[in-house]
Amino acid sequence: MRPDQEATWEVTMKNLMGTSFIAQLKCIAGTYPPFVALSEGDIAAKSGWLELTHDSSRSVAFRFQFLSQTEDRFHYAITGAEEAGYYADAALGVSLNSYVGLYHLATVENVWKFDFTATGLDEEGFWLRDKDGYRMAVTEIPHAGFVSIPGVAGVPRLNVASGTLARFELTAVRALG
Numbered sequence: 001m002r003p004d005q006e007a008t009w010e011v012t013m014k015n016l017m018g019t020s021f022i023a024q025l026k027c028i029a030g031t032y033p034p035f036v037a038l039s040e041g042d043i044a045a046k047s048g049w050l051e052l053t054h055d056s057s058r059s060v061a062f063r064f065q066f067l068s069q070t071e072d073r074f075h076y077a078i079t080g081a082e083e084a085g086y087y088a089d090a091a092l093g094v095s096l097n098s099y100v101g102l103y104h105l106a107t108v109e110n111v112w113k114f115d116f117t118a119t120g121l122d123e124e125g126f127w128l129r130d131k132d133g134y135r136m137a138v139t140e141i142p143h144a145g146f147v148s149i150p151g152v153a154g155v156p157r158l159n160v161a162s163g164t165l166a167r168f169e170l171t172a173v174r175a176l177g
Contacts, residue, residue: 013126016173017074017114020066022081023170024059027052028125029138030164032156035059038087038102039157048087048101052138052156060084060102061172062092067111073129074114094130098161125167130160139163 025036029052037058039049050060061081068075080087080102090102091110115127115135127135139162140154158166 013114013116013170016170016175018066018069020064020176021173022061022063022176023173024061026059026169026171027138027158027166028169029166032138032164032166036158038084039155046086047099048090048103049095049099050101050158052158059172060087063089063176072116076112076114077110078112079110094160098159100130100136100158100160125169127165127167132160134160136160136166136168137163138166 026034027036028034033052033054035053035056035058036050037053037055038060039047039051040058061083063079063081065077065079066074067077078092080090080092082088084090084102087102087104090104092100092112093103093105093110094100095103109131111131113129113133115129129135136158137160138156139159141157
């Protein structure tokens with residue numbers, strides 16, 4: 001797409017699927033914050049884990065590289081976009097503890113499925129499933145080194161093992177040539 005076309009090009013899931021693009025993810029999961037960001041803090045620093053925040057300026061940009069399509073799913077390799085800094089080109093993967101993050105490890109199997117089963121392709125929301133078919137969810141991790149403190153809210157992080165199912169929308173979308 002040429003820059004002068006951008007203002008008239010309508011971004012819908014219908015015209016994005018089957019193409020490659022860069023976008024940020026907005027999460028819809030109960031009362032959790034909506035913006036997907038890289039983890040911060042002493043324990044999680046440089047872990048690449050993805051967490052949710054109310055601070056839109058922390059939203060991370062992802063590159064969605066189209067791989068293939070089945071009757072009801074679109075398959076993508078997802079990596080950090082150039083704007084992700086240290087995590088540019090790092091693959092979206094799942095840790096041994098089931099946390100979703102951007103990882104530089106060569107062993108990451110980077111196939112993610114856009115699932116429109118419940119919403120349909122005409123709707124904006126979708127689920128993301130890992131290579132094994134598990135949907136992304138949100139779980140809270142305690143602030144104090146994985147030790148729960150009563151009355152203290154944890155950090156909402158994305159995972160594929162448990163928690164509140166996370167539906168996503170795309171924001172700040174840019175088509176790739």
